[in-house]
Amino acid sequence: MRELTFIEAAREALAEEMAKEPTIFVVGEGIGERGGNFNTTTGLYDLYGPKRLRDTPICERGFVGLCTGAAMAGARPVVDFMFIDFIMDAFGEMVNQIAKMQYMSSGRLKMPIVLRGCFGIGGAAATHHSGNYAPVFAHLPGFRVVLPSNPYDAKGLFKTALQGNDPVLFLEHKLLLNSRGKVPEEDYTIPFGQAAVPREGADLTVVAIARMVPLALNASEQLASEGLSVEVIDPRTVAPLDINTILESVHKTGRLLIVDETFGPCGIGAEISAQVQDLAFDDLDAPIRRLNGVHTPTPYSATLETAAVPQPETITQAIRNLMAT
Amino acid sequence: MRELTFIEAAREALAEEMAKEPTIFVVGEGIGERGGNFNTTTGLYDLYGPKRLRDTPICERGFVGLCTGAAMAGARPVVDFMFIDFIMDAFGEMVNQIAKMQYMSSGRLKMPIVLRGCFGIGGAAATHHSGNYAPVFAHLPGFRVVLPSNPYDAKGLFKTALQGNDPVLFLEHKLLLNSRGKVPEEDYTIPFGQAAVPREGADLTVVAIARMVPLALNASEQLASEGLSVEVIDPRTVAPLDINTILESVHKTGRLLIVDETFGPCGIGAEISAQVQDLAFDDLDAPIRRLNGVHTPTPYSATLETAAVPQPETITQAIRNLMAT
């Protein structure tokens, strides 16, 4: 099967849907002729022109509010934030308008809007270009929150986002954008709320998010040589969250570690832990553990930046520790 | 001892600190001559005038950004949001600037700024005037998050906020504003990160937040007549969170219920649950349970609004269920 990079796969999904659906338009800074700071729209401007690939002024709140109204009036906007950090100024439009519009209108209005952006710590991007707000939008009602970990999922999940009628926050980890993977030529979609199990195992369950998935798979591979059988689960979407796949795994292994680059307090790992200990109390042979990015703004310098994020060694160590508990 | 309402106690704290510290100023809509929509500043304008009680245009992002710069230049701003929902447009200034300023400047800048606002579901305020973003600011690093449940705590915690050098989100539940309680004449403060135990018990621990504290106390009172001994813990601040007081209690009772009006997913209860099952795994005789407001935008009509929030009966029932588990 052919291989594509993560960003090529996501772009292919966008191109295919734009070809089918004339009301899809993209807004963002440099997503027109330039093709996007992260090549998210390369080539599309030549096909669809300025109205459907709309370069914006630097007014995140403004163009998110504009897209809200456009979605209410029959269009299907895609907001390309470049760095997801830039959603911050649009928070009110997202939380009080987009997320609540279908509810407030008792379902008479739909809100088919996809907000995408690159996130994650790496490349000395420093604290204004390293954020990830997935847990915030999992906490607040009204958004689907998608975090693909590979090109195949990126395309299939992005197509689901573009075909649906709900607000979607589509988060793309900067350090995964150029990772390659198999992507079939045939059309396909991946439903939200369905976890993947990229590795089966019997001794311990690791739930990993986005970039932590490849790291967890490597760690598991390494530990296999030590006779440890680790199962790795990739939720793919954290809202909705596929808790059943996690529960089944814990029922088998009795041990659960959640690895997430994002902050720990009130994070995804906290929610998974709270649900699992409640629903699978008797399945647990040891406490559920969380491995998160350090609870700090993201520093610039490599020595500090590295210390802020789970590393292959820290993951391996966390697994060993939990096995020994 | 004299009794004050919640809002009188908080206002007294503000008045006392403004009298001592000339660089404290308050900004907000209608907090000048009018004295605040919730009477948060009544009488202070006559004492301190327009520069220290500054009525603002409706530009939340703008005046929060202004206060950020003012704090960097030696003033001690208090932002009075009226309804805390209005922080949404100022989110970028709060998360990317205020919360990170001390870190980015390696501690050479302080950030003595208090952001206060009324929150909570009730009085048919509907979805744009019923929010509570405590879990979001517990998740993101850089803020102290304070949720007093009574007048005594309101004054003592607000004084700590006003005397400190860190950003504080001070959240006042609308339905508590006129509740009365004993407040000594003498000066006092309450440190952050120290939970209160308003009721001791042996059978089960209830951690309750803000308005849920009085409801939990009533429920416990009622269940006492059924021979059930419930301990009630009020964290008072959720960032920092006093986990030790909770752990000690669970060590004693073996059962934990967290009651919080705010949303469940990635909420305060999730974090408490995740920590307790990790740190007190063997103390638990039953799964940790959470009782939260329903994960939905807040509706207007009483029949719906009531169904969205934990009620005395649902709390009592949740306690009974957990005892039976």
Add this chain to the structure above:
Amino acid sequence: MPNTLSKEQLLSLYRCMLTIRRTEEQLARSYQAGHIPGACHTYVGEEAIAAGVCAHLGHEDAVFSTHRGHGHALAKGVPVRELIAELHGKATGCSQGRGGSMHLFSPEVGLMGTSGIVGPCILQATGAAYAFQLRNLDHVGVAFFGDGGVNNGAFHEGLNMAAIWQLPVIFVLEDNRYATEVAFEYSSRNTNVASRAEGYGVPGITVDGNNVLDVYRTAGEAVKRARKGGGPTLLDCKTYRTRPHAEGMRDGGYRSMEEIESWKARDPIDALGKQLVADGTIVQNDLDCIENEIKFLVGEGVEYARTSPWPDPATLTDHIFSHGA
């Protein structure tokens, strides 16, 4: 130009204004009687603006408003009874009891929504206009907002985008001189918003907001230009609310009795009625008939609201997402 209006058109403007007036007066009474649980911001004194603008709009044209939206809803075609029922929190209300005064939705008649947050309506109307332009439809987006919204970033970002993309949107500023109790002269050094619109490249027209014929004429030109691809217009309508900011609030301290009386003397409904009788277009009896029609309509609306069912708590979480939560 007024004389180009037929008797029917003139009477329908009169009927529209009086319908709003009598409905608001009824809502005020209902509020005082305790039948309206939430906020209630009336439009009394400003009726000419909604009537004069909406007379040019069809159901496909998209209207967005803010907290003071009753008049816009009625002028756009929301039945009186559905508005009254909504404020009573009944399932038969235009938002099925989910919204109340500040969250009115009737997309079927092009009332796309009112918002409890100041600002978003400006951006959403711009976005609806974007969708219409993208879809090659000759519909227009219309935003109604107050002087308080002018100082908000949404005004700046919305007008700029409308200008650079020449979007078919009408910005209707209702400058009633106060934002709650804060005077526009205080919160803006330049209250000539028409001229400020020109600064963005948006034609700005100052309008006598208490003269429905002036509003009708200027709005007509703006809507016509927008439909023809001529881009946005801002109507700077000078007007006044003769009731308190919201029912139950004080109305003293920030403005004088004389000021209120001087504006009551310029009542837009009396003015049109007197003029039409004076120039012989109609006789007093025509007005009395309309008065009676409306009296009946409003009375029937109250009865409808009173006897309508409450929303079913089982529907609490309906419509958060397009296909179930």
Add this chain to the structure above:
Amino acid sequence: MPNTLSKEQLLSLYRCMLTIRRTEEQLARSYQAGHIPGACHTYVGEEAIAAGVCAHLGHEDAVFSTHRGHGHALAKGVPVRELIAELHGKATGCSQGRGGSMHLFSPEVGLMGTSGIVGPCILQATGAAYAFQLRNLDHVGVAFFGDGGVNNGAFHEGLNMAAIWQLPVIFVLEDNRYATEVAFEYSSRNTNVASRAEGYGVPGITVDGNNVLDVYRTAGEAVKRARKGGGPTLLDCKTYRTRPHAEGMRDGGYRSMEEIESWKARDPIDALGKQLVADGTIVQNDLDCIENEIKFLVGEGVEYARTSPWPDPATLTDHIFSHGA
């Protein structure tokens, strides 16, 4: 007016500009050599603005900037070596390696901070001015920002507050005609920002941003007025960056070689040097001496950065709060 400048003053303006130029050129080389891990936005071509404005400022005056802040840092007094070390991510950098190019902090010399987010600096400078006014100090706040910031809500809200409260703040717009690759003529229909400032009641002055004497003169008047309580000023400095938006980025597609060359021909440093030699104020040798001084300074700075220690990972979470996390 230029002639009122002493030889020393003229030479220090020249020295300041050349220091920025040579430092930026070195940073560009260091970036290409792979010694700068993060982004690097140079100020080449715009040096006259930072030099001309900061010549009027003391360490107590508060400067706020954005992603293109190297020039402002140097002009405000940050040592060359500390800037170079910061971009190298070393503990001896002005932000101790936490910030990099977009997060420069030296409060001790009044560089209050640069931000990776476009907009906040406008509000923060306004806020510093608020604090100075409150504290009865005659210091000023200064915001440097680009044309891209003009369309952001922060511009609107900041200028309005500065105007209504007559705050001692200078808004220095660096209109270099592009926001990354998006032309200002595209993102604004009206690029005469000086006139738009007048719309807020803020005096606006159009300045030749490539003529340091013009900048010096107009900035001097603005700073003087602000210190005297005369309120804010906006300087609309027309300039151009002659390097790509950021190092490592393409510089084609959106602008022509001719355009770049035409601006290089208007180089602000050459212009001043030639003029001073021509009018006999100095001889070429004076310039050569300065060139050599700076060459040494920059070389020494690179060596300093190269040999400085990395930040200690143990300091990762220092300074999140004023007294430990």
